[in-house]
Amino acid sequence: MLDIVWLTLKLAATTTVALLIIATPLAWWLARSRGWWVEAVAAVVALPIVLPPTVLGFYLLLAMGPDSPLMAPLQALGVRTLAFTFEGLVIGSIVYSLPFAVQPLRNAFEAMGPRPMEAAATLGAGPFDAFFSVAAPLARPGFVVAAVLAFAHTLGEFGVVLMIGGGVPGETEVLSIEMFRLVEALEWEKAHLLAGGLVIFAFVTVLGLLVFDRRTRRVGR
Incomplete structure (x- = not known):
C-alpha cells in the first residue's frame, strides 16, 4: 500500500508542477x-x-498508442507507446486537470486589471520583468488555488487513469485503482480505511481552500 501511496503522490506532484508551468502562460493569454x-x-x-x-481516457489511449501518428517522433527514439506507463499517466492527468489550474489563474489575472502592468511599463519594466515582479505576486492566491485543485483532482481521478494506465503494479497502480480493486475483491475493511482517508483528505482540502479564500478577501478589502 505504501508503494501505491507514494506513486499517487508522485503523480499528483509531477502533474501539479507541469500544470503550473503550462497553465500560467495559457491563463495569462x-x-x-x-x-x-x-x-x-x-x-x-x-x-x-x-x-x-x-x-477522454479513450481518446488519450488512442493518441498514445503504438498506431498513433503523434507517437511517430518518439518511436524513432525507441519509445513505442506511452499507454500503460507512468509518463502516459502524467500526460493524461495534465489534460484531465488542466481546467482546474487554468481557471483560477485566469480569474486572478483578470481581477488584477491592466493598471499594474501599465504602471510597470511606464517605469521601464519589460514584459517578462513586469510579469514576474508585478503580475505573479498579485496573482499569488490564484496560484495557490490552482496548485491545490490540480493536486487534489489528480489524486482522485479514476476513469482516465483506468483507461490509459490499467493499474500496472508499480507503474500505474494509484489509490483510485486500488480502491476499485479492493471493492471488486470484497475487501470491505481495507476499502473503508482507504475511502475514509480520501474523504478526510478531500474535506481538509476544501476547508483549507474556503479559509484561504476568506482570508484573501479580507486582506483585499
Whole structure:
C-alpha cells in the first residue's frame, strides 16, 4: 500500500508542477486577449470538466498508442507507446486537470486589471520583468488555488487513469485503482480505511481552500 501511496503522490506532484508551468502562460493569454477565438480556446480547455473521464481516457489511449501518428517522433527514439506507463499517466492527468489550474489563474489575472502592468511599463519594466515582479505576486492566491485543485483532482481521478494506465503494479497502480480493486475483491475493511482517508483528505482540502479564500478577501478589502 505504501508503494501505491507514494506513486499517487508522485503523480499528483509531477502533474501539479507541469500544470503550473503550462497553465500560467495559457491563463495569462486568455485573461488579456480579446476576440471570439479566446472563448473557443477556453471551451476546449474546459472540456475535461464536462466530458466523461472514460471518453477522454479513450481518446488519450488512442493518441498514445503504438498506431498513433503523434507517437511517430518518439518511436524513432525507441519509445513505442506511452499507454500503460507512468509518463502516459502524467500526460493524461495534465489534460484531465488542466481546467482546474487554468481557471483560477485566469480569474486572478483578470481581477488584477491592466493598471499594474501599465504602471510597470511606464517605469521601464519589460514584459517578462513586469510579469514576474508585478503580475505573479498579485496573482499569488490564484496560484495557490490552482496548485491545490490540480493536486487534489489528480489524486482522485479514476476513469482516465483506468483507461490509459490499467493499474500496472508499480507503474500505474494509484489509490483510485486500488480502491476499485479492493471493492471488486470484497475487501470491505481495507476499502473503508482507504475511502475514509480520501474523504478526510478531500474535506481538509476544501476547508483549507474556503479559509484561504476568506482570508484573501479580507486582506483585499
